[in-house]
Amino acid sequence: MCDEEIVRILVDEASDRIADLVNLGVPFDTLGGEIDLTLEAAHSVPRILHAGGDATGEHIEVTLSERIHSAKIKVLENHLATDIIKDGAVVKGLKVLDCEKGIKEEFGCRFLILATGGSGQLFSFTTNPEVATGDGIALAFKAGADVMDMEFFQFHPTTLYLPGVTPFLISEAVRGEGGILRNAEGHRFMPEYVPEAELAPRDVVARSILYEMEKTGQDKVFLDVTHLLPRITTARFPQIYRFCLENGIDITREWIPVAPAAHYMIGGVRVNSCGETSVPGLFAAGESACTGAHGANRLASNSLLEVLVFGKRIIEKTSRMGDKETVEPPQSSCTHRRLIPGKPRHDAQMPNLSQLQKLLWDKAGIIRSRKGLTEAAAILAAWQESLPLLEDRQTYELANLVLGGSLMVEAALIREESRGAHFRSDFPCSLPEWRKHIVLTAG
Numbered sequence: 280m281c282d283e284e285i286v287r288i289l290v291d292e293a294s295d296r297i298a299d300l301v302n303l304g305v306p307f308d309t310l311g312g313e314i315d316l317t318l319e320a321a322h323s324v325p326r327i328l329h330a331g332g333d334a335t336g337e338h339i340e341v342t343l344s345e346r347i348h349s350a351k352i353k354v355l356e357n358h359l360a361t362d363i364i365k366d367g368a369v370v371k372g373l374k375v376l377d378c379e380k381g382i383k384e385e386f387g388c389r390f391l392i393l394a395t396g397g398s399g400q401l402f403s404f405t406t407n408p409e410v411a412t413g414d415g416i417a418l419a420f421k422a423g424a425d426v427m428d429m430e431f432f433q434f435h436p437t438t439l440y441l442p443g444v445t446p447f448l449i450s451e452a453v454r455g456e457g458g459i460l461r462n463a464e465g466h467r468f469m470p471e472y473v474p475e476a477e478l479a480p481r482d483v484v485a486r487s488i489l490y491e492m493e494k495t496g497q498d499k500v501f502l503d504v505t506h507l508l509p510r511i512t513t514a515r516f517p518q519i520y521r522f523c524l525e526n527g528i529d530i531t532r533e534w535i536p537v538a539p540a541a542h543y544m545i546g547g548v549r550v551n552s553c554g555e556t557s558v559p560g561l562f563a564a565g566e567s568a569c570t571g572a573h574g575a576n577r578l579a580s581n582s583l584l585e586v587l588v589f590g591k592r593i594i595e596k597t598s599r600m601g602d603k604e605t606v607e608p609p610q611s612s613c614t615h616r617r618l619i620p621g622k623p624r625h626d627a628q629m630p631n632l633s634q635l636q637k638l639l640w641d642k643a644g645i646i647r648s649r650k651g652l653t654e655a656a657a658i659l660a661a662w663q664e665s666l667p668l669l670e671d672r673q674t675y676e677l678a679n680l681v682l683g684g685s686l687m688v689e690a691a692l693i694r695e696e697s698r699g700a701h702f703r704s705d706f707p708c709s710l711p712e713w714r715k716h717i718v719l720t721a722g
C-alpha cells in the first residue's frame with residue numbers, strides 16, 4: 280500500500296534532512312565518534328538515530344524552537360486554528376481562537392500549511408499528548424480536502440500500564456535491545472504467535488498481547504529487561520528508567536507492566552509529493568497529512584523522517600510557486616466516498632470526551648468488526664447532529680474528534696478485509712481487490 284514514488288523520495292532525501300538536523304545542532308548520540316544507531320520493530324538493520332538516550336523528540340523540538348526564537352519568527356502560543364477561509368475554491372486565510380483571551384481572529388494567507396499532528400485522543404488509551412485531536416484533518420475535510428487511509432490507526436504494543444498513571448510509551452527500542460514479553464505467569468508468549476517474536480510488526484505484537492491478556496484474564500502483560508546489564512538499561516533508556524522508578528518500578532530488577540495504546544494516525548489529509556492537498560493553496564505535513572509513505576502499517580520511526588523530508592519539500596514548492604499555479608491532485612488507485620460533516624446546534628447536550636474515547640476504543644480499536652463499527656457509526660452520527668456551540672478550545676477539539684472518529688469508522692466499515700494496522704475479525708485476511716486507498720470527501 281506504500282506509494283512507491285513517495286517512499287523513494289523519503290529514502291533518497293533522508294540523509295540530507297538528517298544532516299540538516301545535525302547542522303542545526305540536534306545532539307544525536309554517538310559511539311566511537313560515529314552516530315549510534317538502534318533497531319526497532321520489523322527493521323532488518325539498526326538505522327534509528329537517537330538523542331539523550333530515549334529523549335530524541337525532546338532534543339529535536341528544543342533545538343528547533345531555539346532556532347525559531349533566534350530567527351525572530353513570530354509564533355502565536357495558545358492560539359487554536361478553528362476554520363479555513365476560502366475564496367471560491369482557493370484558500371485565503373485562517374480563523375483562529377486566542378484561547379487565553381477568548382478572542383476570535385482572522386489571518387490572510389497565500390499558502391496555508393497544516394501541521395497539527397496526530398489524533399490519538401480518539402481513544403481511551405493513548406501515547407499521544409492532549410493536543411493530538413486531529414484538528415488539521417477536520418479543518419481540511421470541512422474545507423473540501425480529500426482525506427485518505429483513515430481506517431489505518433497504529434496501536435503501540437507496549438505502554439506502561441499502572442492504575443492512575445497516564446499511559447507512558449515504553450519505546451520499541453526496549454524490545455530492539457532485547458526486552459522480552461511475558462504473561463502474568465512469567466511465560467514468554469510471543470514466539471507462540473509469530474517467529475519474529477518481540478520484533479514482529481507493531482500490529483502483530485499488539486494483537487498478540489490482546490489475545491494473551493484475554494487468555495490469562497489479565498489487563499496487562501510484562502516487559503522484562505532484567506537480564507540486560509543495569510548500566511546499559513539506565514544509559515540507553517534514562518527517561519523510561521526514571522519515569523518507571525518514580526512510579527515504583529525499578530526496571531533493572533522488576534518487570535514492566537504494559538498494555539497496547541493508540542499511537543499513530545497513518546491516514547490524514549491526502550497530499551502529493553510536495554505536500555499539496557486537493558484544495559489550492561492548502562498544504563499539510565507530518566501526522567495530519569497522508570503522503571502514502573507508511574502504506575497500511577507505519578514502520579517504527581519513519582514519521583519524524585516523513586515530517587523532515589516532506590516539510591522541506593513544501594517550503595521549496597511554496598517558495599517557487601507563482602500566483603496562478605494550480606495544484607496537481609495526488610494520483611492513486613482509490614475508492615471515493617462523500618460524507619456530510621455535522622452542524623453545531625445551540626441547544627445541544629455536549630457529548631462527553633471520555634464517552635467518545637471509550638466508544639472508539641471498544642468498537643473501532645485494535646480488533647474491529649462490522650457489528651461494532653456499525654454501532655459506533657450510529658452513535659457518532661447522532662453526536663454529529665448534536666455538537667455543542669463552538670466557543671472554546673475544548674468544544675472545538677471535541678467536535679474535531681467526533682468528525683475524525685466518524686471518518687475513521689466510515690473507512691473501517693468500507694474496508695472489508697484486514698490489512699496492516701486495520702484488523703477486522705469478520706474479514707481476517709487481506710484481499711487483492713482491496714489493494715487501494717479509501718478517500719473521503721465532504722459532500
Ligand SMILES: Cc1cc2nc3c(=O)[nH]c(=O)nc-3n(C[C@H](O)[C@H](O)[C@H](O)COP(=O)(O)OP(=O)(O)OC[C@H]3O[C@@H](n4cnc5c(N)ncnc54)[C@H](O)[C@@H]3O)c2cc1C
Nearest residue numbers: 359360394395396406407410414448565566580581582583
Ligand atoms: C510518545 C511518542 C513517541 C514517538 N516516538 C517516535 C519515534 O521514536 N520516531 C518517530 O519517527 N516518531 C515517533 N512518534 C511519532 C511522531 O512523534 C509524530 O508523528 C510527530 O511528532 C508528528 O509531528 P507533527 O509535526 O506532525 O505534529 P506534532 O509534533 O504533534 O505537532 C503538532 C502541533 O500542532 C499543534 N496544534 C494542534 N492542533 C492545533 C490547532 N487547531 N491550532 C494550532 N495548533 C494546533 C499542537 O499543539 C502541536 O504543537 C512518537 C509519538 C509519540 C506520541
